[in-house]
Amino acid sequence: MNGNLNIVDTQVHIGPGGIAETLAAMDALGIQTVVIDEYWLKDFFAYYPHHILENGVARPVCPTAELASQMYPDRFSWVLRVNYKDPDYQNIIKMVKHSPHGKAIRIIPGMNPKDVQAFANDEYDHILRTVTDHQLPLYLYLPDQPDLIAKCAKKYPELQIIIDHCGLYNNAMRQGLRNGTILTPNQQLEMFDRILQLSIHPNVYLKWAHYSSMFEIPAFPGEELWPLLRSAIKHYGADRIIWASDFSVNQSDENWGELLYSLKSNFDLKKEELAAILGANARKILNL
Template identity: 40%
Template sequence: MAGTVSDIEIVDAQIHFGPGGISEIIAAMDALGIAAVLADEFWGLDTWGPGYMLTNGAYRVTSPTAELAGWLHPDRFAYVLRIDRNDPEFASLIRMVKTAPHARAMRILPGLTATELDAFADGAYDPMFAIAQQERLPCFVYIPGRADLIPRYLEKFPDLTFVVDHCGMPIEAGIGFLDADRPEGRDNHPGPDVSYFTQVLKLAEWPNVILKWSHAQGMFGTPEYPFAPLWPQLRRAVEAFGAYRIMWASDHGGNQTGESWAELLFCLRDCPDFTVEEKSWLLGKTLRTVLGWHAAMEQE
């Protein structure tokens, strides 16, 4: 149990970076007191890469910078791999992630397009989840504002850990690169629906679901540091899930609403509304536990 806030080991559950930039990320982590990060390597919206298109139209993501960072600094970096359900080798990719020394989980993004959202609703992700459950590989799921579609999978795959990305909430206002659930005739999404969080909290009923607390500033429409209106919402989540089933992430490198990495961390680290023990779980211990990614001192 951490005694004071300064004793908490901070592990960020999602950043984006690359190509390169490892030394710059290390310097920023050291300045902020972040022990380790989980990376989803992402070079931009033009290609959603790094990666390459397959002949059947599936996109196979690669993670060269994150892989290198893991080899150079295994105590500081691990990564998730985004896997396309249409990739004919998805089973092999899942097994590769399970055995790769610096990969810790897979990630799927059915919330990106209306086509994939419909496929998710129709059970098209069953084959992927069956392999992931067999391999005991946690799966991060980005499906904003559609918490109602997740219980089917939670029940069918009770031994698979699902991490619901970005508070499970409808996406921030003004986002124009997603077409799933966009109101007809609009070029972007209308923005926060705070009342929807009640639907997300219902997921706590299933013990195999974890909530990722990220993009909360945008999802709840709370733009001003230190984001005081967020904390009653996070308290609701802690009461529903328990702090041991919630993980904080900055999404540094992919944050759409402009907060600095420091603001995204310190707003929670310094918030008086949560105990040191709760912050210890939220800011790193949950991620370590869910991924089986132990600190260097625990591995010795």
């Protein structure tokens, strides 16, 4: 597909259902593999699907993703969110490790200020240790917190940390989650530079996703985004950046094709850089 490109989209939310429609769109766009982070959009902060345990903790599950990977094992894999308050976290992480299509653990402390504080207070450390012990990559959603990510990278040097969504909030998210705090465009670039400095930690990777929303620049045709991606490559190298469309919750209204072609039409990228970011890196890091 796509000549020498073997494209992997490392984050798409689907479910319940939607497998056939997603596969058809993948075929039309030339996307070989999708990594599903199952998330039903019926209630943004309820994080369906899940089971509510006796202690009131929500345990994420991924029935659509598991079905998709069973039906089309060459086309779908999945990551699983783990609640740091789940008493059975060890067995859940072990289950992902031994599932043929389970490729990573995802934690999302950045969705709640209390969870950010919990992360800062080392209340996620049991999750981080267990993910490290099982040699799984970690999708980490912790925007605007480069110091906390650096602390984690130093403490767990064997843990492969994939920074979600360029490591940033957009201002709409900041207003909703950080008491109205907003950044000017220059301040956003300064924050991004701090995320780029995390590249000094060899176990940290950058997920190039939600870039149009974070920088308030249309993804397609996206020439104004090219210098930002080039700066990321300068710091991380093209072999430590992976692409995700996350089109199902894209906040800037671009469709899946526009988000893909924001990279495919980026003439600043060398052929080998494009191949790495659009698929080769994900296949290596996530063992696809």
